[in-house]
Amino acid sequence: MSLPHPLLYPLASAAQLAQTPCRADGIPAWLEEDLRAEGCRLIQSAGILLGAPQVVMATAQVLFQRFWYVTSMREFSVSQIAMGALYLASKLEEHIARMRDIINIFDLLLSRLRYSLAHPTAPPESFKYSPMSYYSNEYYTYKDELVIAEMQLLKRLAFNVQVQLPYNTMVNYLNVLGLGRVEGIAQKAWGFLNDALQTPAYAVYPFPTIACAAIHLAAREASVCLPEPPEHEPWWELFDADLEDMEQVCGWVLRLYRRQDEEERELVQNLLLGGRREVRQWLDEVEPKAST
């Protein structure tokens, strides 16, 4: 058949990786990665509050990650696209969420973040959320943003919003490797797959590579030896993965666990709350410094 294989979902090309729109606008790589991760955590928390199944959040995070390979954060706000991605994913996975629910949840999460930034020493329980009123302007602003974000996601991804998740594949791989019943490994690897959603991995590598990377990390952590060179043929070759690719994925995942610099985290959260306006302002402040 001359038809393209349906499994060929889009992945960022080498050129798109080398220069993302954000970096072209002057946003440093570490900041882009942190903002992506922060946006993904926002999607995940919102999805949990929404009561959506994990597949919805996973799909949303993959779409969100893809989006930043064709758009700069100077142009669209991270939280707006996160909201749109969750809404779109809820439709794609036939678990349709109400717009109002999504908007209320995002408003709650963002308000809480705003509060904790303004009162860094206050205990989290001291935050009181006052919901917006039913017909408030605030709601309609959010709604417009949500509709635009969803449409922009579809348009800029050219409606290629199909997502192939590696979870079931990874379980099969574990069984092939005889690790299916080894204490803790499956659970750990599954967790790494979840965490990898916060990294660009799913928008860059085919799903078998990500599954192998998660197994690689889990096996290391559980001190399980898998057949590797120089004594053996590398196990990942069985699953058509390349070591360099896996290591890149592992690197991204492990970066999430590092101790974040306090100042950096504050900047990331401020940019998340302020959206594109804040990003532009920050870029204008930083740019002259960078050029000198």
Place this chain on the structure above:
Amino acid sequence: MSAPSQAESSTSARKRSKWDTFDSDEPSPRRVKIKRPRRSPTSRSPLPSSTNTPAAALRPSSVSLPASPLRHPGAASDPSRSRYVPRRPAYPPITPCRSVYAYERLNHIEEGSYGVVFRARDKETGEIVALKKLKLDQEKGGFPITSLREVMALMTCRHEHVVPIREIVVGDTLTQIFIVMDFIEHDLKTLLTVMPSPFLQSEIKTLLHQLLSAVAHCHANWVLHRDLKTSNLLMNNRGQIKVADFGLARTFGDPLGKMTELVVTLWYRAPEILLGAKTYSTAIDLWSVGCIFGELLLNEPVFQAKGEIEMLSMISKLLGPPTEDSWPGYLDLPLAKTISFPAKTSSLRARFPYVTETGIDLLGRLLMYDPERRITAEEAMQHPYFSESPLPKHPDLFSSFPSIAAGEKRVKVRSPSAPQRVANYQMEFDFGV
């Protein structure tokens, strides 16, 4: 394997030399184009493994498998690769929608309930395509889920006999979205009414087999079409039908979830939906296929009912009433007790007198009351009807017709014709008028 698919594969097979031992089912490498900007490897590229691989290995293994081992020694590791896991560069890059201005608008084809369809020309390649404009006027819930399902179904169900989706393009504002598909000359409904003579048995077999293969493919990809009917089947001048209009399609799961009962055009609607079943599955599409099969044989729709009650009584007139035996548990369906079925026996044979026994058998299995026992698309493709004489006609041997959608008029040849034996008996009495 049954006859039509063999016939189709022979088209590509006959172009090969006879000592070419490759299985004819395998894809030939020259037909696949992978558009992908390739860059020269740079040392700071974040993807060392892919940029350093020789060009040959960059193609998906499924494609280069048959011919590559000799030609590309660099791809020696490829035969061990799963064909479902192509190398990274085989995947398309993330690209935004193109603009609708890449196409030149020609004429208006039709206006369906989900949007307007135009014929258009690709300005770059000159190819004729169909542009379907989605109706998005002031949707309350953002992008309409039905349109999203339609696009996703078309993208996941790519098949020889499903209308090929090329891309999605956008107009100036966010509300202008067009699906770009291949332009297909006819729809089967119009064709059946304007054709000078009905389809032959051999032609019906080919068409039905093509339809079944498309339906089987959709079901294998967890997509229900939910609106199969002759006006949604397009046909080109090369004897191929393409299933179109996935406006009601959606994915289904196992276990089945609750889905709307407002599906399928009435004349093609399966009895379980008419009786208000809470869940339904692939069998509803097969019922529609049965109705289409009957329509091809009769040259008119089988059940032309005005309402749901009439529809049920027409079904029972044709098939006899459902019984606990023929459809276990049908009495538990919400509307089953409120309806009485007039007929006592089946009149299938009498309604279709010119079909062979196996043909009637297949029709009966498609129009089976019990959705559990209704034949699946996969099974129907293996039915003996397709291997008995007359065999399905090769698609290349179908005659072609002027396309109404393309604005072509039928040219009537005004010349006296030789006396005809039967057919137009009116002629003999039609002297004065």
